[in-house]
Amino acid sequence: MQPHPGERPPKPRSVLLAEVAQATQRLADAGVPSPRNDAEELAAFVHGVKRGLLHTVGDADFDARYWEAVARREAREPLQHITGHAYFRYLELQVGPGVFVPRPETESVVDWAIAAVRAMDVVEPLIVDLCTGSGAIALAMAQEVPRSRVHAVELSEEALVWTRKNARHADQAAGSRVTIHHGDARTALPELNGQVDLVVSNPPYIPLTEWEYVAPEARDHDPQLALFSGEDGLDTIRGIERTAHRLLRPGGIVVVEHADTQGGQVPWIFSEASGWADAADHPDLNNRPRFATARKALP
Missing domain, CATH: 1.10.8 (Helicase, Ruva Protein; domain 3)
Structure with a gap:
């Protein structure tokens, strides 16, 4: 025309x-x-x-x-593996083979955790990030809660390469307040027992029976250690419940991400009989059950 x-x-x-x-x-x-x-x-x-x-x-x-x-x-190679980076809140993280690529859903977990820490009457909050992977949660907490001290725990040596790389390239003030540990979330940091203000984690939570339904980007490229956790997907979360209760001071808070199909199960792991109070589930930005929280009961 x-x-x-x-x-x-x-x-x-x-x-x-x-x-x-x-x-x-x-x-x-x-x-x-x-x-x-x-x-x-x-x-x-x-x-x-x-x-x-x-x-x-x-x-x-x-x-x-x-x-x-x-x-x-x-x-179906992950976009982040091709570009070499992933965005998470205010961070640009380096990622690649061997480390779990952080997802947008986890930003809701961190948002709640940051608000909880800021509401505490604590000058220098002590925070533990279990199953830290790329260091996304730990570095975000350190960056957005300026006087916090954060301990990041990761079992995989391959993932720790990326954790350390991201800590080195993070904002200097934030990176300097993150201490990285090679260890198992179930036995981590006994030297901090009873002292921690907040424990946060995005652990593996996919049931082994769901393997064939996982998106190829995750199933074929994310570390299996960061994805699957027993027949019902809750084995690691059960271990984190015990670790969090050991690490937290009375009144301290635990925040744990889970699958959107596990919203009715995870809060029950943090039961009153096990020394918890105020266990509850919370939605992500898509209004799907995404993470559970609980407070260590006072004596």
Whole structure:
């Protein structure tokens, strides 16, 4: 169709934006949950610009490596493994093979935990992050609760490589207040027994029976140690209940993430008979049960 007299002809669409549209369709056909977002993120990564500036990449600057990145995502390799980073609250974390990629759902867990610590009448809160993985929770807590002291515990040596890397590259003030420990969440930090103000964890919680239903990005790329925990998925959470009760001072709080199908089960693990009070479940931003909290009962 010819433009009317006096109208400007339509501006040619850039090669990159046309390729992004094709990539979006390829990723959608492959079952990627957020095809447009991922196609744009990959384009921004390969071309070294922010997503909002993709339109500034000239046709002559189109990088054919974009299609290599798209093919990897099409094969359901995590976006974060391809770009090498993951965003979590105010952090940009380095991630890759060997470490669990932090999910947006966990931001709700941290949000609640930060509010709980700030409400405490404690000058320098003592916090323990069990199953820290990339260090996302520990570093977020240290960054957003400025006078806190945070101990981060991780069993996997492969994951600890990423924990330490992220602590080194974090804001200096926050990173310096995070102490990293190689250890088992079930036996961690006996030297802190009865002293901790808050224990927080995003532990493995997928039942072994659910393996075939897990998204390929997690099942085939996240460490199995960070995903599965017994027949019902609650083995590690049961261990964390015992560790948290040992570590916390009376009145201290535990916050534990779980699957959205476990909302009716996890609060019962933190029972009054085991020395807990105010056990409750909380939703994430999608209003799905996402984490349980409890307070260590006073003597």
